[in-house]
Amino acid sequence: xxxxxxxxxxxxxxxxxxxxxxxxxxxxxxxxxxxxxxxxxxxxxxxxxxxxxxxxxxxxxxxxxxxxxxxxxxxxxxxxxxxxxxxxxxxxxxxxxxxxxxxxxxxxxxxxxxxxxxxxxxxxxxxxxxxxxxxxxxxxxxxxxxxxxxxxxxxxxxxxxxxxxxxxxxxxxxxxxxxxxxxxxxxxxxxxxxxxxxxxxxxxxxxxxxxxxxxxxxxxxxxxxxxxxxxxxxxxxxxxxxxxxxxxxxxxxxxxxxxxxxxxxxxxxxxxxxxxxxxxxxxxxxxxxxxxxxxxxxxxxxxxxxxxxxxxxxxxxxxxxxxxxxxxxxxxxxxxxxxxxxxxxxxxxxxxxxxxxxxxxxxxxxxxxxxxxxxxxxxxxxxxxxxxxxxxxxxxxxxxxxxxxxxxxxxxxxxxxxxx
Numbered sequence: 197x198x199x200x201x202x203x204x205x206x207x208x209x210x211x212x213x214x215x216x217x218x219x220x221x222x223x224x225x226x227x228x229x230x231x232x233x234x235x236x237x238x239x240x241x242x243x244x245x246x247x248x249x250x251x252x253x254x255x256x257x258x259x260x261x262x263x264x265x266x267x268x269x270x271x272x273x274x275x276x277x278x279x280x281x282x283x284x285x286x287x288x289x290x291x292x293x294x295x296x297x298x299x300x301x302x303x304x305x306x307x308x309x310x311x312x313x314x315x316x317x318x319x320x321x322x323x324x325x326x327x328x329x330x331x332x333x334x335x336x337x338x339x340x341x342x343x344x345x346x347x348x349x350x351x352x353x354x355x356x357x358x359x360x361x362x363x364x365x366x367x368x369x370x371x372x373x374x375x376x377x378x379x380x381x382x383x384x385x386x387x388x389x390x391x392x393x394x395x396x397x398x399x400x401x402x403x404x405x406x407x408x409x410x411x412x413x414x415x416x417x418x419x420x421x422x423x424x425x426x427x428x429x430x431x432x433x434x435x436x437x438x439x440x441x442x443x444x445x446x447x448x449x450x451x452x453x454x455x456x457x458x459x460x461x462x463x464x465x466x467x468x469x470x471x472x473x474x475x476x477x478x479x480x481x482x483x484x485x486x487x488x489x490x491x492x493x494x495x496x497x498x499x500x501x502x503x504x505x506x507x508x509x510x511x512x513x514x515x516x517x518x519x520x521x522x523x524x525x526x527x528x529x530x531x532x533x534x535x536x537x538x539x540x541x542x543x544x545x546x547x548x549x550x551x552x553x554x555x556x557x558x559x560x561x562x563x564x565x566x567x568x569x570x571x572x573x574x575x576x577x578x579x580x581x582x583x584x585x586x587x588x589x590x591x592x593x594x595x596x597x598x599x600x601x602x603x604x605x606x607x608x609x610x611x612x613x614x615x616x
Contacts, residue, residue, distance in 0.1 A: 199597060200258050203232070203613040205250055205269035211606045212239035213247075213281045213308065216583040218289035221320050222302045228589040229255045230320070234269070234581070234604055235306050236611065237281035247281060247308060248274035249318060249341060250611075259595040269611070273318070273339035281308035282362060288369040289584060305344070305389075309362035312348035313377050315389055316341050347387055349394045364407045371415050378405035384420055386432065398435055400428060407463045412471040421476055425458035427487065441492040442485075444478060465509060469516040473537060477506045477521075484509055484521055486533060497562045499531050507578050512601060512616070514585045520603055522577035528605050530569035530616070536562050571605075571614055579606040583613075 214236050221230040229252040237247045250269040252258075257268045287305040306316045321338040348359030360381035368374035373390040384405060386395040403423035411417040416432045425444035444459040460479040467473040473496075477484045482505055486497035504524035512518035517534030583602040590596045601616045
């Protein structure tokens with residue numbers, strides 16, 4: 197029996213934001229396909245944008261080819277969103293172990309950024325009979341997605357009334373009621389979802405902030421990147437100053453403007469299995485920089501194989517050192533940096549010491565030009581999302597699937613999920 201290595205979905209609208217659910221649906225562990233759910237959001241230049249949850253039509257699409265007449269994924273529920281979502285994330289996988297004061301155990305939370313930080317509650321009371329999944333799933337089939345909170349605050353920046361548009365956000369895994377957002381008004385805001393209030397807001401950069409990420413296993417430290425070309429770290433316990441971990445060299449031959457020249461950094465992501473390492477890339481840049489928090493100032497590695505600007509990057513949550521990049525050259529590339537990175541220290545490192553601990557290395561920047569896998573897509577890839585490790589499944593037919601990870605990539609209205 198051949199194992200499926202490619203799943204496909206055609207959305208009714210252009211897709212941008214995407215995330216793979218972090219765990220099976222509550223109460224649905226006996227239906228393993230609930231691990232194959234994606235949250236997606238449309239991108240159209242109007243106020244009629246949508247977000248949706250899509251899921252596998254039938255377990256058998258994972259092993260059987262004769263389901264080719266039906267789509268692999270079907271829409272489970274779809275709701276209005278207004279302005280486009282700049283980012284969409286499911287609650288962290290650890291969140292189910294937390295008894296949030298505002299969260300019902302049988303529900304999951306999805307959040308988006310755009311004109312505000314929105315938190316949605318997703319409930320699935322659909323019956324277990326798989327026959328209900330043939331064809332397009334009606335939105336009334338037991339799946340509900342309801343807006344729980346919409347958070348936007350006053351800006352610290354002079355002349356800004358109300359909340360400025362948000363570019364991205366990061367959900368804290370240790371305390372899932374904490375979310376940090378980044379904004380075009382130069383600020384980052386830490387929110388408490390339980391109380392729907394802003395814990396703190398700080399002016400993080402000199403220009404727009406494009407992305408933000410909590411340091412894994414920390415509830416105090418986060419990093420951000422932005423249009424000023426800097427990567428900065430902040431500690432909620434001492435907000436008087438920030439640590440500049442990296443500043444991009446100014447672009448060559450830039451015409452003089454009123455602003456100092458910079459090469460904006462678009463995204464920042466930590467390696468979950470060794471959080472000393474972070475990835476970032478420049479606007480219009482085809483290389484990705486890998487930085488080490490223990491030796492700030494310059495990248496320790498550069499990943500160089502794309503022939504057009506990178507649009508998205510993401511790390512595997514289970515394989516140490518696996519990172520994926522996607523770009524306008526229609527390529528998804530998978531890299532393994534572990535042979536080039538020292539193993540993480542055996543003793544757990546205190547997160548607060550990470551900003552000033554020495555790095556065991558020779559200090560040379562390594563340039564990697566050979567990804568371990570490449571997928572050529574039919575068009576430009578604008579975004580990607582890793583699945584968590586999905587356990588093996590055994591179906592009613594007796595067929596089984598091995599454990600593994602998947603990567604979903606976005607191209608216009610098309611989504612393809614690839615087995616790693």
